[in-house]
Amino acid sequence: MPIEVELKVQVEPNLEYLKDRLKHLYFEHQGDFREIDFYLDSADYSFASQDKALRVRLSYDLNQENPQKKIDLVFKGPKIDQRSKTREEIGIQIYGENPDDLIKLFHRLGYTEIFQINKNRSHWKNTSGINITVDLIDELDPLCYLEVEKVITDAQSKDKMVNELIEILSDLLQIKKEDLMSERRSYLELVLKKEQNIISGQ
Amino acid sequence: MPIEVELKVQVEPNLEYLKDRLKHLYFEHQGDFREIDFYLDSADYSFASQDKALRVRLSYDLNQENPQKKIDLVFKGPKIDQRSKTREEIGIQIYGENPDDLIKLFHRLGYTEIFQINKNRSHWKNTSGINITVDLIDELDPLCYLEVEKVITDAQSKDKMVNELIEILSDLLQIKKEDLMSERRSYLELVLKKEQNIISGQ
Numbered sequence: 001m002p003i004e005v006e007l008k009v010q011v012e013p014n015l016e017y018l019k020d021r022l023k024h025l026y027f028e029h030q031g032d033f034r035e036i037d038f039y040l041d042s043a044d045y046s047f048a049s050q051d052k053a054l055r056v057r058l059s060y061d062l063n064q065e066n067p068q069k070k071i072d073l074v075f076k077g078p079k080i081d082q083r084s085k086t087r088e089e090i091g092i093q094i095y096g097e098n099p100d101d102l103i104k105l106f107h108r109l110g111y112t113e114i115f116q117i118n119k120n121r122s123h124w125k126n127t128s129g130i131n132i133t134v135d136l137i138d139e140l141d142p143l144c145y146l147e148v149e150k151v152i153t154d155a156q157s158k159d160k161m162v163n164e165l166i167e168i169l170s171d172l173l174q175i176k177k178e179d180l181m182s183e184r185r186s187y188l189e190l191v192l193k194k195e196q197n198i199i200s201g202q
Numbered sequence: 203m204p205i206e207v208e209l210k211v212q213v214e215p216n217l218e219y220l221k222d223r224l225k226h227l228y229f230e231h232q233g234d235f236r237e238i239d240f241y242l243d244s245a246d247y248s249f250a251s252q253d254k255a256l257r258v259r260l261s262y263d264l265n266q267e268n269p270q271k272k273i274d275l276v277f278k279g280p281k282i283d284q285r286s287k288t289r290e291e292i293g294i295q296i297y298g299e300n301p302d303d304l305i306k307l308f309h310r311l312g313y314t315e316i317f318q319i320n321k322n323r324s325h326w327k328n329t330s331g332i333n334i335t336v337d338l339i340d341e342l343d344p345l346c347y348l349e350v351e352k353v354i355t356d357a358q359s360k361d362k363m364v365n366e367l368i369e370i371l372s373d374l375l376q377i378k379k380e381d382l383m384s385e386r387r388s389y390l391e392l393v394l395k396k397e398q399n400i401i402s403g404q
Contacts, residue, residue, distance in 0.1 A: 052310075054311065088310075092296055093296070093298065094297065101292055102294050105277045105294060108279065108290075
């Protein structure tokens with residue numbers, strides 16, 4: 001079972017500083033992408049309460065003139081760790097550049113599109129296969145988040161990997177480990193929270 | 203809404219004769235394929251009773267030495283015509299050559315693999331975009347079926363298209379139109395029926 005060990009922290013949107021730090025720690029830039037995420041939920045809207053997610057993503061390279069669009073479908077299981085966003089993740093890549101048919105198929109199966117999240121993502125990777133993304137979310141403007149993740153297949157090594165990712169974050173952001181504020185909520189949850197606050201006038 | 207207008211008839215497994223007739227009517231051979239179909243159903247097994255189907259297909263070209271395998275996902279809605287197998291059909295092609303992750307994702311969404319159907323399919327097409335397949339189904343051995351179909355986007359032209367396909371079948375098989383026995387059951391239904399007959403000793 002592939003497990004995505006993942007930590008997220010909110011950071012200052014100082015992209016030049018983050019870029020320098022990433023390079024300093026031997027992370028290589030993989031590209032800058034536009035990602036448009038369509039979140040689906042079952043007929044009884046049970047995914048959110050069960051901490052599951054079903055997402056269709058349309059993405060393309062922001063640095064190419066006529067970039068090819070990519071479509072993928074991802075299922076995320078409930079979180080299985082107290083400190084991080086670690087969870088089972090099953091991802092499928094779809095042929096073609098248009099997500100409409102895939103979303104329509106899920107409509108026919110009874111799923112509903114509940115939310116769309118749009119972001120710019122800068123992707124970095126090191127030789128150990130650890131990925132770091134710097135994300136600017138349209139719907140959370142101007143908040144900036146940094147995610148560090150690695151996919152493992154051995155559930156036993158989860159805690160060790162969480163510790164390793166905490167070390168990397170601490171080093172990268174020059175913050176003591178105990179001062180790191182792990183954000184365990186998904187972008188979807190953060191956006192929903194923000195909308196609720198607006199509605200309730202907070 | 204793309205609609206698959208489709209007719210199926212059981213035929214004698216005389217492949218040489220069928221090949222000659224198809225060529226005579228200007229159908230061109232598109233290839234011979236192995237198709238392995240995994241049928242999924244919802245947690246309450248409601249698809250069969252609602253005349254819906256969700257299918258993952260793995261297919262490859264039988265005439266190539268190291269053929270690339272193709273994976274697709276198809277949803278079929280209930281039949282909407284009395285004479286034919288006409289129904290809504292939404293198809294998605296998946297990257298890669300292994301259906302395991304896609305099937306696992308649907309398991310996580312609560313779907314169950316209910317049946318697998320294996321067949322050899324010879325595919326023919328004419329210049330009007332009408333497809334004919336000659337199918338030999340492992341599980342229905344030695345029965346041979348011929349399917350003729352065209353995808354239309356204008357629901358209004360359904361009846362006209364059904365008539366056109368009946369003409370073609372009549373011409374191809376040299377059988378009077380009124381003597382054509384349209385098989386409206388899917389391969390899945392035919393195999394399930396056969397299994398039930400074996401169990402009940404018929």
